[in-house]
Amino acid sequence: MPDLTKQEPAAAAPVAPRGGTVLEVRNVTLKFGGLTALDDVSFEIAEGEILGLIGPNGAGKTTCFNAVTGVYRPTSGDILFEGASIIGLKKHKITQKGIARTFQNIRLFPTMTALENVLVGTDAQHTTGMLSALFRLPRHRREEEQGHARAMELLRFMGIHRKADELAANLSYGDQRRLEIARAMATGPKLICLDEPAAGFNPAEKVELMNLIRKVRDQGYTVLLIEHDMKLVMGVTDRIVVLEFGRKIAEGAPAEIRDNPAVIAAYLGVDEEDAS
Amino acid sequence: MTACGTTDDKEAGGDGACDLKLAFFGPETGDAAGLGKPIIQGAQLAVNQYNDDAECDVELEKKDSQGSPDAAPALATDVVSDDSIIGVVGPAFSGESAAAGPIFAEEGVPTITPSATNPTLADNGWDTFHRALGNDATQGPAAAKYIKDTIKAESVFVIDDASEYGAGLAGIVEKDLGDLVTGTDTIQQKQTDFSATVTKVNDAKPAAVFFGGYYAEATLLIGQLRDGGFDGTFIVADGVKDPAFLDAKAAAEGAIITCPCIPDTDPAVADFATAYEAEFGEAPGTYAAEAYDAANIFLAGIKDGVEDREAMLEFVNGYDEKGVTKQLKFDDKGEPADVHVYAYTVKDGAIVADGEIE
């Protein structure tokens, strides 16, 4: 396995000291019309941490992701990335700053090859435009070569380098999930947000995925994970934030969360006797 | 010359003039086919009449430009590469004339257009260019004169269709009428609803309306003007002198059409009209007579023993005979030397002559 920390400087070399706060979600509220999707949510992610974000369906997890990646703009509150607010930034700017994500229902570029998908990710750090491509200027060549090498490395890291020239749409489901993670890593992020990466996986694949997430973290990335599969979440995260009805109801280490009555109630529902 | 070309030697033998062809250049299909058809038929009639008596048939080859200048260069180049074509009736429109003109000029193919009226066409220095009808600059003043002197209209509203023919003509009429013009408006070709124009005319309350354009719009325009309450004189030019204008029925009654074409009270013209109707089952449409004249000039040349383009060009330049529409003689720019403009009136559902505009 190649040492990924030695690649592109912007990609992996942490700017903030290890253990410092990478992302801070501060009192974020998000309303759609009359519906409050996020209600005064606050949490932090430390450098090198794997943070799980869980909650029942409709609790606001993906909304929270979307707020962090700039898809939605919070109604109030602030989101700080490496100490600077990213509210109001364009989506691609946030990505270029160092937040990457995957999607709950895979959103690859289906008619591009696996390699090209990852190249689109590496392009986030590149600057060559049309003219340098047209005249094949040295910078273009350099960036193409670097991007290509980096992309192949990531594919290898994910174990799908043999399928580099396959169309993304032709990959198996699991490989598509892996490719999505590779593409996210290619943008050179500090924080990777994984949105239900295990959906549709069988137990064996889930175990593999757990290992993979740990490996990603070990490369120096910070991971924010939304996942329904509790075995996986409990097994891989350092800390868990639980949302229900857009509100944070619990936060803590996996073991604490599992025994938290509020969490159990949120997931399994409450008996009428308990409720009244 | 070269052996290249698609000459077919039917009727082999005879003298060299047997393989000669004329070309029609203009719209046969497409949106402008309406104006092309009488021109083709007029030229065809001349050729048919010639072939009835001649030993060797002359063929009329149709180059269908659909009226589009885009297609013109390719077709013109095709015409010039066929050496048996020694004269072109057309191009029908000014636009395609402008695009094809340089090619004909470069290769020395004489052309006589029966319908392109843009005055600037004659200013390009193409010695092959001829025009069998008066351009906008000759007809416009006549129309203005008619409005001033004969109709004695005290106020005139001038409308044009933004086409180069219509806008050119209307511009000249407007200039010549000067203060008599109480308002102007421009419509678009293919427009069908003229309510804004009708309101403008009603507001200006003119004694007469002059429209520079073609019959398709004129037919609708006069109908809507009459419906809108306009009861003055409607004056139009040769682009409207077509049986289709009579589709406007009662609304067209009393409309004045100016045209640089001899009325069919003249026996030669009457013969043409009779022959045309016998051949095609309809009255001659706009520019049919001009096309007939143009073709006849070339045919006279062939009868005279002309066998190539050079001789034909010389023949056309020196031609001076009476045609159906006018005395056919060209000045050194290719313009007709002798243009008379006549007035016509729509009376009882027919276009009848009203005398020459002096």
Added chain:
Amino acid sequence: MKKLSALPKPAKILIWFLIALFAYALPLLELPILSTPDSDFASVLFTVSIYCLVALGLNIVVGYAGLLDLGYVGFYAIGAYTVAILTSFHGSWPLLLAIPVAVVVAMISGVILGAPTLRVRGDYLAIVTLGFGEIIRLVAVNTEWLGGNKGINNIGRPPNLGDEKTGLFEVPHLFWGDGTVLLDNKDTTKFLIFGYSDAVPYYWMGLTAVVLVLLADILIKNSRVGRAWEATREDEDAAELMGVPTFKFKLLAFSTGAFVGGLAGALFASRQSFINPQSFLLLFSILYLAAVVVGGQGNRWGVLLGAFLVAYLPERFRGFEDFRVLAFGLALVLLATLRPEGLLPPRRTVRAKQLEHELDELEEGAEPDHDGEETARA
């Protein structure tokens, strides 16, 4: 294609060279099956080359970036009018100076149109661009300064190389007799003399432009820019979240397309020596789009084929004049029904189609999920 890419590089270069040579020699060969019986073959080929340019340009907009443009003829008109104004109507610039200005003006107008409208949704973009194309034409019709319907003539021509009488040398055409092929020394093309009646030098000029644009297309497509376009087309949100400034790249595609369209218009005006608004009807936008879609949007070779067919077939079969448009319409309906991906779709589309089919079978006739793909039904 596959076999071709397997060949060693020198062989590949040789093959491409031969193909190019054949393309350049085409009007001289006058092949009986290809030649147009009722129209000058070289002029038709020039028209084909202009359509090829237009199709390549529109393919960037529609095929690569996925932006539906129904007013592409507007940029073509801007290129043509700029050249006409500068070389004839309001100036007497040499053509070679006017063309760069024309393409830049077309490109700027692309930015001006694109900047506000590329934010609106896809279908709206189609109708806004349609309106734009019509506005350009109508402004030309109604503005004296642009010549109105009278148009502009005596547009500048490319400079001649060598003596005007003979050119550098003369190239004979072939003559196909009954079973014999002869060099026809009387029918020659003066090399690089841009006269009026010989379209061959113009065709060479057009073809050279096509080759250059094609090369640029290959270079750009295979770069960060090309990938950004494709990613944006496939899934705009995902592309944005992968760090692609999608708006910027859409605008770039739009203005690049406008650039090529302007170039095509400029060359067209020069050959035609005369333009008027009739050459820029909405119908042409539709024909151009049809060329792209018929050939296979997204595949540069496909759109070239499409452009060839759309420009050439009507000229080849002038005999069917009256029924040309009818046949064209029928062809479009049949194509959409039977071969919606075009005659020569991008290879990846073919692969994706196969996959889709397999998946269909897996689901037993179920409708496949079109993730991120625009479908007729939302």
Added chain:
Amino acid sequence: MLLEVEGLCVNYGHIEAIRDISFSVPEGTVTTLIGANGAGKTTTLKTISGLRKIRAGSIKFEGKDISAVEPYDRVKLGIGQSPEGRRCFIGMTVRENLEMGAFTRKDRKTAAYRDDLDRVLGLFPRLQERIDQIAGTMSGGEQQMLAMGRALMSRPRLLLLDEPSMGLAPKLIQQIFTIITEINSQGTTVLLVEQNAAQALKRSHDAHILETGEIVRSGKGKDLAVDPAVKAAYLGGDV
């Protein structure tokens, strides 16, 4: 048996969303499918109502194989569904939504229809209050009631309820489940898909636990309610 599902397999492309599941719903009961997200519950319901195609297996309704019946015709057979995420017609009023529910009924001008409308409005008094309000302006809980009421308006023999408690506050969840019991007691068979295992299991006769597209456990609702396997399916950990 009102509904029999046998050996059902459903794919989304390469993904096997449902792998060979079999179960049946006896007439007059409440049957529940529970499981974590992505376990295949919603897919099962969609397949029963005809929105997904079947790769293998069969679905029988009242003994007849309905695999080839179009979804809109299954409504006429007596299968009504309140889909996941409610999917009310948000541009229509409450009344119009309810009328849409009765789209296939031919007796819309009769007393029977009005009785049914009264029955539904009786079950959901909130809807009565908001009968002319645009559905899109109502709260999630109200929309859930509307979706259920709408499904009931077709007079279904079998009512499919997809996550009726999703995103609702505990108080409302309580209410919704009470109503489900009531609907059932009025004679409608219910097939319920739920995440809220505690409530659902308590109120259902039969229950099946789905995990990654397979049924891992079946039994009486009351029995499964105390089964540790349920907690494991949701919260992980060893069984």
Added chain:
Amino acid sequence: MNLNFEFFFNNLPELTITGLAFGAIYALIALGYTMVYGVLQLINFAHSEVFMYGTFAMLWTIMALGAADANGVHLVAILIAALFAAMAMSAVIALGLERIAYRPLIKRNAPRLIALISAIGASFVLAELMGLRDKISGWFGLDDDLSDYVQKAKINNSMAGVLEKPRFEIAGVSISSIDVIVIVSAVAMMVLLDQFVRRSRLGKGIRATAQDPETASLMGVNPTRTIQMTFLIGGLMAGVAAFLYMLKLDATNYQVGFLLGVKAFTAAVLGGIGNLRGALLGGLVLGVAENWGQAILGSEWRDVIAFVLLVLILLVRPTGLLGESLGKARA
């Protein structure tokens, strides 16, 4: 370009009424675009030909029934017959389009661009068939029998010219009775349709399908039927538009649909595509704006005015004046 404000203000009422009359015709055609777009999200490019065929049905009917010699009750009866003929013809063409040009694509979930290409092709075919009707009837040797109906199909406007169009004055404003008839009947049709879509069972089915086809099918709505229904309604309305258009202008030709179609689609987008009331509003606004603009700038700028208005509205209000919503009756 001279700006003629004086004329504009002096004639504001008349300009407005004639603008409304043509706008009402736009609105009726726009309905077809808006309904199909609302349900299928595709631009039925061939809808303009649906309208064009309606104008010919109207024309041929009054020619065949001899309206030129009729008056009084007889004439009214002929006109009613012509109205039904126009509606029937347009409806048949619209349904045929759905069956031949769209359904195969919808079934396959084809990309939108392909559906648009198919529509463009169908539009060419329909227009050309009408334009070549003299040639085609010639193949069957019918051109002599039908000469009045088919002659010079590509060339001439076909005109009937049977109706007097009396004008009357209200407060010094001269108004054409036909304009009033056009406006009133168009608005009445729109109100009728609006009520139908809002209140009737089928109308609700259409709205439901437009909002959420999947859930609508769970309610027992057959999507294919619903789509047919929208084409049918669009066709019927285009037939009414064709009838009113002929009443007003008396002339048609095989190309008459094209520009009118583009304008009507513009009207639909202007009002908010998918929104029935938007189509009415968009049509009227477009008609009036064109007329006002023509008065001020000159008639040659008519189409430019329409397109500039479209671009401006889309930039300021991307979803049109009333927003997009076939489903949302009251939004």
